[in-house]
Amino acid sequence: MSFIKNPKDVIAGLLLVATAAMFALLTADLPMGSAIRMGPGYFPLVLAGILGALGLLVLVTGLRYPDEGAPVRLAALPWRALILITLAVFVFGFGIRPLGLGPSIGLAVFISALASHRFHLITALTLTAVMVAFAWAVFIKGLGLPLPMLGPWLGGY
Numbered sequence: 001m002s003f004i005k006n007p008k009d010v011i012a013g014l015l016l017v018a019t020a021a022m023f024a025l026l027t028a029d030l031p032m033g034s035a036i037r038m039g040p041g042y043f044p045l046v047l048a049g050i051l052g053a054l055g056l057l058v059l060v061t062g063l064r065y066p067d068e069g070a071p072v073r074l075a076a077l078p079w080r081a082l083i084l085i086t087l088a089v090f091v092f093g094f095g096i097r098p099l100g101l102g103p104s105i106g107l108a109v110f111i112s113a114l115a116s117h118r119f120h121l122i123t124a125l126t127l128t129a130v131m132v133a134f135a136w137a138v139f140i141k142g143l144g145l146p147l148p149m150l151g152p153w154l155g156g157y
Contacts, residue, residue, distance in 0.1 A: 004063060005065055008062070009058050010059055013056065013057070014055070015055070016052070017055035017056060020048045020055055023051070024048040024052070027044045028041075032045065081117075084114050096147075096151075098153040099151045100154060100156050102135070103151070104151075105132050105135045106128050109132075110124055110128045113127060
């Protein structure tokens with residue numbers, strides 16, 4: 001009798017722990033600082049620790065509980081949502097400098113909303129406006145980050 005009850009969870013847990021260990025090793029050269037005066041390596045190390053703990057949780061779950069779900073077929077994957085969410089991340093990443101914070105977040109949120117099978121135009125536009133206002137309030141006003149709301153392509157800077 002095998003002690004591994006769910007091989008998929010065990011492999012996923014091992015991958016998460018390995019990824020966390022890699023990121024922890026990559027931050028070893030950065031100054032950590034303390035919780036009050038965080039250095040550049042503090043936050044990535046904390047995130048690596050959280051990822052490692054979650055990976056251990058998934059690993060232990062795979063060792064203790066058998067897989068009771070139906071196998072996932074490749075055709076059953078939500079391809080539209082996967083592609084649109086990935087596109088939203090790329091649009092934000094490549095659009096932040098030329099477009100600015102407001103339009104890049106707005107486009108990313110709207111494209112992400114398109115990924116839902118319960119998409120409604122009014123809801124998506126409202127969510128987009130709220131997220132742009134929230135990002136402006138938190139990042140520009142609250143934290144004072146030097147991010148322009150409009151980039152050079154839209155007349156900003």
